Structures are given as C-alpha cells and as structure tokens.
Amino acid sequence: xxxxxxxxxxxxxxxxxxxxxxxxxxxxxxxxxxxxxxxxxxxxxxxxxxxxxxxxxxxxxxxxxxxxxxxxxxxxxxxxxxxxxxxxxxxxxxxxxxxxxxxxxxxxxxxxxxxxxxxxxxxxxxxxxxxxxxxxxxxxxxxxxxxxxxxxxxxxxxxxxxxxxxxxxxx
Numbered sequence: 665x666x667x668x669x670x671x672x673x674x675x676x677x678x679x680x681x682x683x684x685x686x687x688x689x690x691x692x693x694x695x696x697x698x699x700x701x702x703x704x705x706x707x708x709x710x711x712x713x714x715x716x717x718x719x720x721x722x723x724x725x726x727x728x729x730x731x732x733x734x735x736x737x738x739x740x741x742x743x744x745x746x747x748x749x750x751x752x753x754x755x756x757x758x759x760x761x762x763x764x765x766x767x768x769x770x771x772x773x774x775x776x777x778x779x780x781x782x783x784x785x786x787x788x789x790x791x792x793x794x795x796x797x798x799x800x801x802x803x804x805x806x807x808x809x810x811x812x813x814x815x816x817x818x819x820x821x822x823x824x825x826x827x828x829x830x831x832x833x834x835x
Contacts, residue, residue: 731771737802748813756811760832778827796826
C-alpha cells in the first residue's frame, strides 16, 4: 500500500502501530478475564455456636385493666376499651343503652356519659354509635361500628359536653 505521496513505509508504520495497539488491547482483555477467574470468592468462616440452649423467657401474665377511681380519662381509657370490647364479643351491634349500662356496671358515672341513638330518624339501624364519658375535665370518646371499637381523648366542648348533636336521654 502506498500513501498519497506514494511512500510505502509510512503506511506500513501506521498499520504496524495499529496492529500493536490491537495486540495490547487483546492482551489486557485476556489478562482481566483470567484475573477474574483466579480471584474467586472467599468462603465464609463458620462462627462457633454455643452447645447450651438459650432459655426462653416466660411471659408474665398481664392483668386485666382496672378502673382508676379519681384518675384521668387517659388512665381509664384501657379499662373502658376492655369493658366495651368484652361487650362486643357477645353483642357485636349493641344498643346505645346497653353500652351505657355496661359502662355503669363497670364503675363509670352515668351522669358523665352521653351516647348517640342506635337507630336513625327513619328507624333504620345506625351505622355506628358514639359515646363519651367526661372524666376529670377531659372527654373519653368511643365509637362502636360493625363490632369494633375506636377510642380517642378530646377536650370538652364549649357547651361543657363531649358530643355534638342529638344524643339519647340517660335519665
């Protein structure tokens, strides 16, 4: 092959340099491939284990919550939840007054309670029943719906009550 000037030596030098570069690249590629095969993974070292069994702690039985006379709404919340959940186990859709009677029997003050009706104004069953107990200046609110209970603590309303709207007379 000849270049533009007809000089054979410059083309030969260029092709030789190209062959050398290709040779070096191929050699590096082979070296990297072989080094990957040689290194391999290190096997993990087994850690010694104890031959003695580890004792399993025995859970201490938890006592049922109790009413805290003179306590706050927050202190009495676990007990209220316990009492109402026991009612829901036997009566998933209790009547409004059944909730109140259950709480009174458990030691809560009837005069401090409010509850919504268990039927709508047209006589259909209510989807949920809301109730409250005013304890130590704070409202302990409850909602029973489809056999489940949700509770919350809230501030007393400006009216001095805990629930807004139509409630059932407890007298």
